[in-house]
Amino acid sequence: MTARIIDGKAFAAGLRARLAARVPSFVEKTGRAPGLAVVLVGEDPASQVYVRSKHKATVEAGMQSFEHRLPAETSQQALLDLVAALNADDSVDGILVQLPLPPHIDDKAVLAAIDPAKDVDGFHVVNAGRLAVGEEALVPCTPLGSLMLLQDALGDLSGLHAVVIGRSNIVGKPMAQLLLQQSCTVTIAHSRTKDLPGIVRLADIVVAAVGRAEMVRGDWIKPGATVIDVGINRVPGAEPGKTKLVGDCAYDECAAVAGAITPVPGGVGPMTIACLLRNTLVAAHRRAGLSDPEGL
Numbered sequence: 001m002t003a004r005i006i007d008g009k010a011f012a013a014g015l016r017a018r019l020a021a022r023v024p025s026f027v028e029k030t031g032r033a034p035g036l037a038v039v040l041v042g043e044d045p046a047s048q049v050y051v052r053s054k055h056k057a058t059v060e061a062g063m064q065s066f067e068h069r070l071p072a073e074t075s076q077q078a079l080l081d082l083v084a085a086l087n088a089d090d091s092v093d094g095i096l097v098q099l100p101l102p103p104h105i106d107d108k109a110v111l112a113a114i115d116p117a118k119d120v121d122g123f124h125v126v127n128a129g130r131l132a133v134g135e136e137a138l139v140p141c142t143p144l145g146s147l148m149l150l151q152d153a154l155g156d157l158s159g160l161h162a163v164v165i166g167r168s169n170i171v172g173k174p175m176a177q178l179l180l181q182q183s184c185t186v187t188i189a190h191s192r193t194k195d196l197p198g199i200v201r202l203a204d205i206v207v208a209a210v211g212r213a214e215m216v217r218g219d220w221i222k223p224g225a226t227v228i229d230v231g232i233n234r235v236p237g238a239e240p241g242k243t244k245l246v247g248d249c250a251y252d253e254c255a256a257v258a259g260a261i262t263p264v265p266g267g268v269g270p271m272t273i274a275c276l277l278r279n280t281l282v283a284a285h286r287r288a289g290l291s292d293p294e295g296l
């Protein structure tokens with residue numbers, strides 16, 4: 001079997017176009033565009049690229065982008081003061097603090113300081129708790145985007161066995177909650193799981209979010225299963241001095257067995273920014289007392 005490639009780049013472009021089409025009616029109703037504030041501390045090269053992409057995508061969607069770039073030596077208190085100011089700013093509907101933060105800053109304290117109503121990353125414990133008990137929440141972007149790709153590929157997920165490899169608060173745990181809400185049977189596996197290949201072989205859906213380049217091998221995959229690869233790992237390329245991006249799954253091996261698979265790059269990654277814009281539009285509607293935009 002050769003897997004169908006799940007084109008996250010194309011799906012994300014469609015979602016961004018649908019979002020952009022909703023912005024004018026929000027502007028008409030409220031007299032302002034939804035606003036997203038992104039905070040970057042330091043000069044991590046990958047983070048700089050992601051923050052630039054977020055700004056570009058926000059502006060292209062017709063939303064307001066507020067970028068705050070702070071030096072690496074910024075104190076935790078200065079960052080908390082900025083978050084407090086953004087919480088109080090009515091033109092800001094969404095606040096995102098780009099991760100990772102420099103090591104002298106406690107990221108938990110910073111994430112906890114964001115108003116849950118503006119927490120478009122969905123990382124605040126209030127949003128994590130609401131997701132866990134099935135209440136209205138802002139949901140982390142990467143798992144939300146992964147779920148959208150799964151639903152587009154498979155339709156109804158009810159009754160399917162999903163194995164999520166990875167237990168992070170940002171991807172693994174919320175992904176498992178979202179799949180449970182879709183009535184999947186969910187197993188959360190991780191690097192210490194005994195007989196990980198044997199557990200993964202039981203899965204109709206594999207979500208790999210373990211952060212280890214090409215760890216999931218082709219002979220771990222049940223024939224016809226759907227594979228969602230959340231990993232983004234930079235490894236040495238074929239030419240000296242060059243690098244390339246690979247996922248947590250050995251792509252060629254897994255694609256030879258799976259029914260459908262997301263590539264890296266071009267799979268889940270582009271969904272992260274599209275879902276950030278989706279969460280910003282949703283947060284803006286809720287803050288303005290409007291019902292959630294439909295069909296997103």
Ligand SMILES: Nc1nc2c(c(=O)[nH]1)N[C@@H](CN(C=O)c1ccc(C(=O)N[C@@H](CCC(=O)O)C(=O)O)cc1)CN2
Pocket residue numbers: 050096097098099100121141142232245264265266267268269270271272273
């Ligand atoms: N506050 C947050 N910090 C971080 C998040 C996040 O969701 N919130 N996620 C990642 C980085 N990230 C967004 O911030 C992100 C990562 C990857 C992509 C993406 O589109 N990747 C492309 C490949 C890009 C490349 O060539 O390097 C792909 O997979 O196709 C978008 C956003 C950590 N920090």
